[in-house]
Structure formats: C-alpha cells, structure tokens
Amino acid sequence: MQVFPFIVVAWILAVGLYGIVTSRHLIHQIVCLIIVQSSTYVLLLGVGYVTGAVAPYFYDIPVHTPAVDPVVQALALTDVVVEAAVTALLLSFAVQAHKRFGTLDPAELAELKG
C-alpha cells in the first residue's frame, strides 16, 4: 500500500502511451492522450494524501483536524477543466485535417505533402 498508487500511475501512463503509439485513428489517439493526462491527477492526489485525514474543508469540523494537502488538490482541479479545453482544440485540428486530407489515419497523414 505504500507504493501501490504510484505503480498504478506508471501503468496508466504506459498504457496511454501504448495507445498513442499504436493508434490508427486520430480521435482514438486524442482519447489516449486524455488517459495519459488522467494519470497525472492520480499522481498529484497520491502525493498529497495523509493517512487517517479528512478533506480540507473546515465548515463544520474544528480547524486543527488533520486534513490532506489542499495545494495538490487545487492543482488537480484546474488541471481537469483546462485539459477539456485543450482537448477541444486538438479535436478541431483533427476535424480540419480530415477536411483537408480526407483521412484520419496517422500513418497516412504522415505521408501526405500539403
């Protein structure tokens, strides 16, 4: 349990990269990129976790209750929303590439010349 979440992070990263490398469809590649990004969220939250602690919201519990690290949660939170917008940008590139070249296969796209 000491190192198991980080092994899962390495697995998700490797699996996502495998999907990107062996993909035959641009949209499938973009979804695999989403998987790779999600591994970083798990890593961030895994680093900040404190055993036996609660979430860092002191609305109804006393202020000095042991709580998990709020800084990594703030990072992961903005990360999730910004990733969706960047994915939208990638998708619009894919749509325009399909319009221009008629194919979404990365192998074929690499061979076209303008």
Add this chain to the structure above:
Amino acid sequence: MTPAQRRWAFLAGAAGMVAFYLWGMAGLPGFGNYPGPYGNIINAIAVAQTHATGVVSAVNFEYRGFDTLGEEFILFVAATGVSTVLRHLRGERERSALDEAKDRDVPPTSDAVRLVALIFTGPTVVIGWYLASHAQTSPSGGFQGGVVLATGFILIYLSGEFLVFERISPVNITDAVEAVGAGGFACIGVSAVALGLPYLSNFLPLGRTPGAVDSSGTIALISFFVGIEVAAAFVLIVSELLEQTLLIRQVSP
C-alpha cells in the same frame, strides 16, 4: 517503420522509462506519509487569514491566485483557438439553421431523452450557479460551477433543437460574457494595485468566519468571474463544433 517494429521500439523505451520512474518512486516517503510542511501550514492558517472555510478554493484564488489567472487564460486562448481553427475555409458555405432544419431527414429525438434533459436543465443551472458563488464555504468553486452551468446549456440542446440552443446562446453574447469573465479577474488584481497593494491581494472586507456568500473578500468575486468565463468558454466551444457538424457544408471539392 512497420507497425510491429514500432510496437517493439515502444515497448523497449517504455520498459526503460517505467524502470526509471519506479526507481524514483522508491525514494518517496510512501503513500499516506505526507512529510511536506506546506499542506499542514496552509490547513492551520488559511481559515484565520482569509475567513474562507474551503481551503482548496482559498489556495486557488488567494494564495495561488496568479497561477489560476494563467490557467483561466489557457482556457480563454483554447476557446479562441477553437473559434479560429474552425473558421470558414474557402469552398465552404454555411446554410442558415432554418434551411438546414427543413430538409434534414434524421429521426426526431426520442421522447425519453427530451424529457430527462428538460427535467434536469433547471436544477443543473441552479447547482452550477450555487457552485460558482460558494467557493469559500464548501467543495465548490468557479471552475466546477462554470462547467456545470455549461452542461445546463448543453442539456437545452439535447432536449430541443439546435435552433433553440443557438437562440439562447448567440455567439456575440457568449463572447462578451467570456471576455467579461477573463477581464474581470485581471481587473480585480489591477484594482488591488490601484490601492497600493501587491497585485491580486485581498482588499475587500473579509466577513465572518463560517463562510457566507460575502465572506473572504475577493475570493468569492474571483470565483464568480472564473465561473462565468469557464461556462462561456465551454458553450462557445460546443456551439462552434455544433455549427461545424450541422451547418457547414462543402461546396467545391
């Protein structure tokens, strides 16, 4: 390079990378043994300093406000990028939505989808508004509230037609709202400078401690601006993609 060769090259590289990664992970203090001082320090002093009981939002909009400004502008630029990349190219024609609707022969949306989407639109907008305005008290904040608000608009598209969606979120109003959100955040920082404080410091009265809507000064205000900016950005992105899918047709090859 054939696909099989590519696969073997990837596996070799990935094995090396994972080995290095696990070697680095072995030096960490382990899951749950959090050693670092920052989390504990912020948990101890955040409520007293900012009168915000939601410490994550306090970190996002007060202690780390400048980084959040940068992230919000990433969102802004991505939405602008989508609008730019999906502009009308030469050889395309955009039909008006009414003409396109008349001679489409797709099956109508099923009643179950329309009913469920209609029922959930109201609560979704209320929940999104609540999330965007209560960043300082409970697990909420501008980013999540904005996305939930945008989901409300998408539900309207799902329960009706594209015409309805286009009419309630015209592009120029969405653009203006997004600009107000992004500029508002930056301007709050500038007003702090105008008062002689460092950029983005908290200069509004802090309010009482078990947070209410008006406590914690600029945190609530910044969260509201971030909420409307995120909502407008997502509605803009979805409406651009919808326009591409439904309206734009190729005229010349």
Add this chain to the structure above:
Amino acid sequence: MNPAGITAVVTPYTVPAALMDTLQVTVLVLVAAGATAVVLTRAPVRQVIVLSGYGLLLAILFMVFQAPDVTLSELTVGAVALPILLLLALAKVRRREE
C-alpha cells in the same frame, strides 16, 4: 510510520482505516483496468462511452482520496463535456465520409 506525527482524529466522518485501505486498493485496480479498457477499444464511438465510464471511476477514486472539489470537476468534465466534444467531432468526421 508517520513522520509528521499526525494521528487520526475521530470525527463524525471518519471511516475505519482498514476499510479505507481496501476501498482505495479496489478503486485503484478498477481505474487501472478502466484505462486499459479505454485504450484497447479501437472503435471511436464505443471508446467515448468507455471513456465516460472511466471518468466516473476516476471521480470515485478522487472521492476516496478525500478530494471532493476534484471529484466535482472530473464528474462534469469527464462524463459530460468531453464525451459531447468527442461525439460532435466524430459526427462531423462521419458526415464527411458519407
């Protein structure tokens, strides 16, 4: 075991430590399996649905890691916003192929 010297304080919301450990390990295994499933689904439309389920699993994982804010974000983004964007792009691409 705990260099910061923090011992668990029993609040109304504390779950027994063994249960929390089991929960976390289970959800982590499910997340790893979900990621593999998303990558191995080659048809794009089916992959979007599996991605939506993966987003839900991730949200549960974030909740079990005591991060409700991140759960809210991941729920709305991963289960609603991302699938909508992907399905719209796929519809545009398929329309061109007709």
